[in-house]
Amino acid sequence: MMNYTTLLKEYNLKVTPQRVAIVEELYANGHMNIDDLYKKLLAKFPSISLATIYKNVNAMIEKVFLNEVKIPNSKSVYELVKDEHSHLVCSSCGKIEDLDLNVSSLIEEATTLKNYTIKQSSVVFTGLCPNCSK
Amino acid sequence: MMNYTTLLKEYNLKVTPQRVAIVEELYANGHMNIDDLYKKLLAKFPSISLATIYKNVNAMIEKVFLNEVKIPNSKSVYELVKDEHSHLVCSSCGKIEDLDLNVSSLIEEATTLKNYTIKQSSVVFTGLCPNCSK
DNA sequence: GTGTTTGCAAACATTTTGCAGTCAC
DNA sequence: GTGACTGCAAAATGTTTGCAAACAC
Numbered sequence: 565m566m567n568y569t570t571l572l573k574e575y576n577l578k579v580t581p582q583r584v585a586i587v588e589e590l591y592a593n594g595h596m597n598i599d600d601l602y603k604k605l606l607a608k609f610p611s612i613s614l615a616t617i618y619k620n621v622n623a624m625i626e627k628v629f630l631n632e633v634k635i636p637n638s639k640s641v642y643e644l645v646k647d648e649h650s651h652l653v654c655s656s657c658g659k660i661e662d663l664d665l666n667v668s669s670l671i672e673e674a675t676t677l678k679n680y681t682i683k684q685s686s687v688v689f690t691g692l693c694p695n696c697s698k
Numbered sequence: 699m700m701n702y703t704t705l706l707k708e709y710n711l712k713v714t715p716q717r718v719a720i721v722e723e724l725y726a727n728g729h730m731n732i733d734d735l736y737k738k739l740l741a742k743f744p745s746i747s748l749a750t751i752y753k754n755v756n757a758m759i760e761k762v763f764l765n766e767v768k769i770p771n772s773k774s775v776y777e778l779v780k781d782e783h784s785h786l787v788c789s790s791c792g793k794i795e796d797l798d799l800n801v802s803s804l805i806e807e808a809t810t811l812k813n814y815t816i817k818q819s820s821v822v823f824t825g826l827c828p829n830c831s832k
Numbered sequence: 833g834t835g836t837t838t839g840c841a842a843a844c845a846t847t848t849t850g851c852a853g854t855c856a857c
Numbered sequence: 858g859t860g861a862c863t864g865c866a867a868a869a870t871g872t873t874t875g876c877a878a879a880c881a882c
Contacts, residue, residue, distance in 0.1 A: 578836060578881055598871085613839045618872060620837090634768035636820050650804075652814050665807055670784075670799050674823055678795060680786050682825035686770050689808055691816035712856055712861060732846090747864045752847060754862090 575629040582612060583620055587644070595633065595641040595651075595660040635660075635688055650687035656696035663689075709763040716746060717754055721778070729767065729775040729785075729794040769794075769822055784821035790830035797823075 568587045572579050582605065589604045590596060596604070598617060605612050621642055624630035631645045635653055641660060650663040671682050691697075702721045706713050716739065723738045724730060730738070732751060739746050755776055758764035765779045769787055775794060784797040805816050825831075 580837060580881075582838075611839070614871095615840080615873075616838060622873090623837095632770070634770060636766070636768060636818065650808070652808060652812055652816075654814070655817065661812060663808055663812060665804050667804070670801070670804065670821070671823065673799055674784070674786060674797055678786055678797060679828045680788070680823070680825045681831045682786075682823045683789065684770065684824040686820070686822045686824070687804070688820045689805065689814070689816045690818040690820070691814045694813045697815045714856075714862060716863075743863095745864070748846095749848075749865080750863055756848090757862095 572629075575624070575627045577623060577627060577629065582609060582616055583624075585609070586617070586620055586624070590630070590642065590644050594662070595643050597639040597641045599639075601642070633660075633688070634686065636690060648685065650689065652693075653688060653690045654693035654696055655690050656692055659693050661693075706763075709758070709761045711757060711761060711763065716743060716750055717758075719743070720751070720754055720758070724764070724776065724778050728796070729777050731773040731775050733773075735776070767794075767822070768820070770824060782819065784823065786827075787822060787824045788827035788830055789824050790826055793827050795827075 568584045568591070569579050571587065572583055577583060585605050585608050586601060589601060593600070593604075598614075598621065601621070602612075602614055602617050605617065621630060625632060625642075628645055630642050633641050633643060633651055635641060635651070637655070638653070638658070643662075648667075650665045650667065652661045652663050653659070665687065667685055667687060671685065674680065675682060702718045702725070703713050705721065706717055711717060719739050719742050720735060723735060727734070732748075732755065735755070736746075736748055736751050739751065755764060759766060759776075762779055764776050767775050767777060767785055769775060769785070771789070772787070772792070777796075780796075782801075784799045784801065786795045786797050787793070799821065801819055801821060805819065808814065809816060
């Protein structure tokens, strides 16, 4: 169980009910796009504004508390920052899963080939989840 | 040397000067975002419209002749479709390079772990290019 | 009490659409 | 000649900003 209030404070974000709800939703659902978040929060705060969602998501990204994941052929989703990982997206039902893959050998390969200093990686695989491939 | 007219016809796209210019630019520059393309084409067609760029890029994506690459913290770029490959982005100068990495073992790993049927992969590394890391 | 956040409305940015005239074939 | 494409203007969509009232601390 998570204490979202403490978590927000650690990231120097003032604790408002809207922010707590955003964190709760992301914690519960893993990955959500702006509209997902807006719809979920509307249920709790009937007069919440989309602008509030945007401002908070941007503030949380700024503090490196949230991360934007860009997904081919789909809207960006947001997730709580954790250790670097890859993503698996089902093109049929939209489900998104985290995936711990060992990317370091790829990064070495890339470094050797092109001599870049690599800071970040984005690995997104798209396909059919077990359910949808039946 | 490439024959863009033939290439467009092979993809069932009518050959217009604007389309030829889009293909020429992408062939010459590798990766371009919408504004890059618009500015380049404006030089050749002073009255070209952004709508024309959008319509053509979308039509070419539809025919699987172009591919959109989503880049963290940056605008999408478009490239001519070729064999699957990864991308290396310089966060300082914006340069984008193609990169042939062996992703198949990662895909196997992902398939084993999560039992998805993977169809596509998007691998984008961000860092500093040799020039900018000096 | 001070400074930040919220929600609203307006502004701004990006992308798509409808349509008349033009072009590809 | 027919259907597709272009460029324009308008519309639709997505995101940000300014501001007064409310809230966090």
